[in-house]
Amino acid sequence: MSSREHILSRAKANKPDLLELPNLDLNVFVDGRDLIKEFKTKIEVVGGNVVDVVVKENVISQVSSLFPDTKANFSTLEGTQDFNTISLEALNKPHELEDLDILILESDIGVAENGALWLSDNQIPIRVLPFITKHLVLVLNKENIVPFLHQAYQKIASSETDFGVFISGPSKTADIEQSLVIGAQGALSLTVFIY
Amino acid sequence: MNHSKAASIFNKDEKKVDWHDKALWFVRHKRDKAVHAVEGWESLRNYGHGIKAHTLSNLDNYLIQFEENALKNGVQVHWAANGDEHNKIVHGILKEHNAKKVVKSKSMLTEECHLNPFLEADGIEVIDTDLGERIVQLAKESPSHIVLPAIHKTKEEVDELFQEHLGTKPSGGDPQYLTGEARKHLRKKFISADAAITGVNFAIAETGGFVVCTNEGNADMGAHLAPVHIACMGIEKLIPKQEHLGVFLRLLARSATGQPITTYSSHFKKPVNGNKMHIVIVDNGRTEQLSRPDFRASLHCIRCGACMNTCPIYRRSGGHSYDATIPGPIGSILSPGKDLTKHSSLPFASTLCGSCSDVCPVKIDIHSQLYKWRQIITKETPQPFVKKTSMKMMGKVFAKPMQFERIGKVARWSLRNLPKGVINSKPNVWGKERDLPSGPTESFDDWYKKRKDNEQ
Numbered sequence: 001m002s003s004r005e006h007i008l009s010r011a012k013a014n015k016p017d018l019l020e021l022p023n024l025d026l027n028v029f030v031d032g033r034d035l036i037k038e039f040k041t042k043i044e045v046v047g048g049n050v051v052d053v054v055v056k057e058n059v060i061s062q063v064s065s066l067f068p069d070t071k072a073n074f075s076t077l078e079g080t081q082d083f084n085t086i087s088l089e090a091l092n093k094p095h096e097l098e099d100l101d102i103l104i105l106e107s108d109i110g111v112a113e114n115g116a117l118w119l120s121d122n123q124i125p126i127r128v129l130p131f132i133t134k135h136l137v138l139v140l141n142k143e144n145i146v147p148f149l150h151q152a153y154q155k156i157a158s159s160e161t162d163f164g165v166f167i168s169g170p171s172k173t174a175d176i177e178q179s180l181v182i183g184a185q186g187a188l189s190l191t192v193f194i195y
Numbered sequence: 196m197n198h199s200k201a202a203s204i205f206n207k208d209e210k211k212v213d214w215h216d217k218a219l220w221f222v223r224h225k226r227d228k229a230v231h232a233v234e235g236w237e238s239l240r241n242y243g244h245g246i247k248a249h250t251l252s253n254l255d256n257y258l259i260q261f262e263e264n265a266l267k268n269g270v271q272v273h274w275a276a277n278g279d280e281h282n283k284i285v286h287g288i289l290k291e292h293n294a295k296k297v298v299k300s301k302s303m304l305t306e307e308c309h310l311n312p313f314l315e316a317d318g319i320e321v322i323d324t325d326l327g328e329r330i331v332q333l334a335k336e337s338p339s340h341i342v343l344p345a346i347h348k349t350k351e352e353v354d355e356l357f358q359e360h361l362g363t364k365p366s367g368g369d370p371q372y373l374t375g376e377a378r379k380h381l382r383k384k385f386i387s388a389d390a391a392i393t394g395v396n397f398a399i400a401e402t403g404g405f406v407v408c409t410n411e412g413n414a415d416m417g418a419h420l421a422p423v424h425i426a427c428m429g430i431e432k433l434i435p436k437q438e439h440l441g442v443f444l445r446l447l448a449r450s451a452t453g454q455p456i457t458t459y460s461s462h463f464k465k466p467v468n469g470n471k472m473h474i475v476i477v478d479n480g481r482t483e484q485l486s487r488p489d490f491r492a493s494l495h496c497i498r499c500g501a502c503m504n505t506c507p508i509y510r511r512s513g514g515h516s517y518d519a520t521i522p523g524p525i526g527s528i529l530s531p532g533k534d535l536t537k538h539s540s541l542p543f544a545s546t547l548c549g550s551c552s553d554v555c556p557v558k559i560d561i562h563s564q565l566y567k568w569r570q571i572i573t574k575e576t577p578q579p580f581v582k583k584t585s586m587k588m589m590g591k592v593f594a595k596p597m598q599f600e601r602i603g604k605v606a607r608w609s610l611r612n613l614p615k616g617v618i619n620s621k622p623n624v625w626g627k628e629r630d631l632p633s634g635p636t637e638s639f640d641d642w643y644k645k646r647k648d649n650e651q
Contacts, residue, residue, distance in 0.1 A: 004274035007478045012255040014486035019252040022245035031234035042455055094420055095386050114455035128419035131412045150441035162465035168456045171412040175327035177350040178218050179370035184326060185381055186412020
């Protein structure tokens with residue numbers, strides 16, 4: 001018998017009688033919080049920065065003033081050809097992104113309870129981009145903030161995603177004596193622009 | 196070596212024990228703060244428990260569904276009955292792709308299967324990329340905690356390790372500097388890796404995808420740069436639908452470190468064009484545990500480590516004293532199912548205070564399972580002479596109330612009047628690390644009766 005058959009037959013023989021799958025009542029979680037305020041607070045709690053902008057078009061100029069000395073820049077925002085100093089088409093392999101200083105991506109879901117932003121293959125042209133960049137900037141419309149992860153998954157379920165990630169804050173570690181250090185293997189900083 | 200002997204080695208350095216205790220209590224405290232801020236937390240725990248219990252009760256069908264969808268997604272699926280087969284499968288995949296350099300993101304399953312030495316024996320370089328894991332790997336140790344692998348190491352010890360292996364400057368243990376140096380060191384490894392191995396936090400039957408959670412971004416740096424990604428999962432990682440992640444991702448990080456969610460929760464489903472993705476589904480004793488009605492709920496575990504952080508024994512004995520891949524309370528109910536003789540002392544490494552069950556995000560009845568293992572172990576494995584005899588004697592004393600009262604009187608008198616040297620003599624293990632209280636003049640029984648009289 002193959003290991004597959006072996007495992008499946010043992011799982012079948014050893015499992016208990018079928019138990020019902022619980023129905024989730026999302027009303028039990030409602031806490032009446034101000035979504036935008038909560039979202040911003042949580043981003044700061046997890047080590048990120050929040051910037052309010054009136055319109056999306058202002059993001060690039062704000063980024064340029066926040067990060068004046070960056071060399072390798074890339075953005076997926078419309079009309080940012082002048083900002084982009086690298087071309088993804090010119091890359092032979094993702095490893096060449098190692099020197100990327102700043103990356104701007106758009107997210108279409110923000111989660112108030114934990115300050116996480118959803119990115120999927122739709123928004124990330126090369127999967128390693130938001131992890132390998134030194135500084136990550138995410139842009140979100142405040143209409144797209146949902147209270148909890150449950151509502152985020154209701155939105156995600158409708159789209160087919162090959163790869164997706166919730167990002168909440170910059171890369172961090174506390175593996176040396178529980179001292180929190182921002183900037184482990186992924187992005188050193190996260191700035192979220194909300195419009 | 197049994198747990199108490201191994202713990203006594205850890206206990207030799209009293210200062211370090213205090214420090215270890217405080218470090219973990221700090222994390223437990225952060226967990227409390229995070230949890231109390233969530234409306235409906237108890238409902239969330241009930242849902243977590245219910246979803247896991249349902250999944251186990253339909254496990255074979257969910258495994259088939261998961262495999263079917265993963266194959267549709269272009270992922271190759273492998274099945275391993277035990278750790279050895281898991282290692283051979285992983286090795287086979289690496290050979291097939293001629294991979295010599297492997298970056299691994301933290302996976303307790305590959306620890307459980309002892310994958311690293313297996314691959315290293317064939318000249319394959321395996322680099323653990325989670326900082327804590329890299330620290331213990333450099334120290335040639337195993338993780339002492341499932342979420343905080345190097346929690347037993349002081350920053351000065353890390354400083355010395357890095358000086359020796361990474362050529363860093365002496366920094367007195369500056370975490371910022373050391374983390375920065377580790378980042379540079381690991382970047383080189385990520386860039387040059389031929390393959391990446393990750394664990395799996397949750398596998399979704401409905402989509403054939405899986406989720407990996409990290410704070411450092413190491414799983415993603417590995418998996419997205421290397422042409423081959425191998426994900427290793429125990430069969431108990433399954434959940435039915437993607438929407439159920441809403442429950443588990445809310446529970447996991449809050450319980451683990453008090454964070455509202457890990458920095459990165461990555462949802463892998465399909466490989467990018469030209470790259471390969473493999474999933475290895477591992478049993479290694481899990482279906483056996485599934486057959487035990489009293490203990491199968493241990494398979495609900497989502498590996499948050501909350502039970503370790505809260506356990507008064509774990510905090511004072513250190514993870515290594517459990518001599519098992521998964522230490523602490525949850526490890527103590529998982530391990531005896533694998534090897535009752537080797538792990539027979541673990542269910543006794545508990546005060547049965549129930550704190551582990553109280554913090555468990557998926558409501559595993561850990562302390563009652565510890566108690567149940569004790570019954571089995573006492574029947575089935577030889578017990579130390581002193582313990583066996585004293586238990587028999589205690590049984591006889593408790594059986595006769597008059598006798599118990601007489602002996603109680605002698606004991607109370609002795610505690611008040613005998614010199615410390617006699618009370619804390621060698622056979623009295625309770626006096627080993629502490630002074631016993633001075634004996635009260637009356638028994639609880641006397642006090643209770645008097646109180647009743649006064650009330651009337």
